[in-house]
Amino acid sequence: MDVVMQRNGSNPDVGALPVFSDGTSQYSSERKPSFFGKKYFSEVEIKELCNYRNHGTDNSLTYKYVLSPTYDMILQLVPTWLAPNTITLIGLISVLIGNLLTAIYVPTLQEEAPRWVYLLLWIGLASYRILDNLDGRQARRTGSSSPLGHLFDHGCDTLNVFLSGLNCTAALRIGSRSFYSIGLVWLVAMLQFFGATLEEFFNGALNLGYINGPNEGVLLVEAMYLASFVFGPSIWEAPLSIGPWQIRRCELFFWVLFPMSIPLVLTNYVAIWKKAITDNRRGDIVASLRASVPFLLFSFCMVTWQQTSTAFEKHPHLFLWCAGINFFYLISRLIVAHLTKTEFPTVMGVQLVMVVGAANAVAGMSVGSEDGLLDQYVLLW
Secondary structure (H helix, E strand, O other): OOEEEEEOOOOOOOOEEEEEOOOOEOOOOOOOOEOOEOOOOOHHHHHHHHHOOOOEEEOOHHHHHHHHHHHHHHHOOOOOOOOHHHHHHHHHHHHHHHHHHHHHHOOOOOOOOOHHHHHHHHHHHHHHHHHHHHHHHHHHHHOOOOHHHHHHHHHHHHHHHHHHHHHHHHHHOOOOOOHHHHHHHHHHHHHHHHHHHHHHHHHOOEEEOOOOHHHHHHHHHHHHHHHHHHHOHHHHOOEEEEOOEEEEHHHHHHHHHHHHHHHHHHHHHHHHHHHHHHOOOOHHHHHHHHHOHHHHHHHHHHHHHHHOOOHHHHOHHHHHHHHHHHHHHHHHHHHHHHHHOOOOOOOOOOHHHHHHHHHHHHHHHHOOOOOOOOOHHHHHO
């Protein structure tokens, strides 16, 4: 089939679009994405990408009076030739280095690593926080803001969510046998990030509260890294007595963050529903619940897989990498749907990975095997 180039006259920013000899564009709506993934943008989606403008507010007092002025001062040290996406990527690499160190020194999330590892974890996360706030400033400063830059930035944020969650559980030495490890990554990191992204999808803007994860939450984790470096990670092993209960300090970390995380996510949904009522778009209330189905399915399968097999106990890093990549794809599709003003699919082929993993674990448990019917290590890869 011959291919010719056709320029979209209604939007000169779209550029030349390949058109097949049968009259359909490579990006036309007739060529629908397959069940296993979206491989292209339609012509309408490209138009929306070109017209997209980023909106949002950060109401954190810490950000407003301390962090934001600091970022503005640091920005003056950044050369104008440095691309914003490069800044974002450097930040992600700094967190990834820490993740590789925990895989070497804390393979089961319970070993005590050398003190300098926790120092590097702090440097990595602090670097990511700073650079993640500099990239947008650099883009506005150089006039290079773009929807794809927004997608790249959010994509790196999504990867950082599970990488930092994994680093956090390793620094706390919670252990791969404990539900608190998977719970900390899911509750504090994934759930909050999904809620914020869902609100942005429906309301068109990301509005962060007076206390939020990207500011106070990250600073709290940084403080924990520094405490592990100065006093040693064994401080998180010490038991605490709360009435008739005894709990380790590392587990207390989870219960301190739990009452903070749930209200933040509920706030996201309330904001969606309030705007739906105000704008007389009550269908968005049901649509927000339907859009939550992929994340709920992902969460159910991840917890089921972890609780009914030894996959997480034996391969915690590989398990969270597998789950994290699936989470990354899910959030990326939600961001793309937001940028292009299209519907977020409730069924995606990538969900099969977690479904098969959970089903294999449950099937193995039914025959008395904690390793599943199929080899867990192979499935995780």
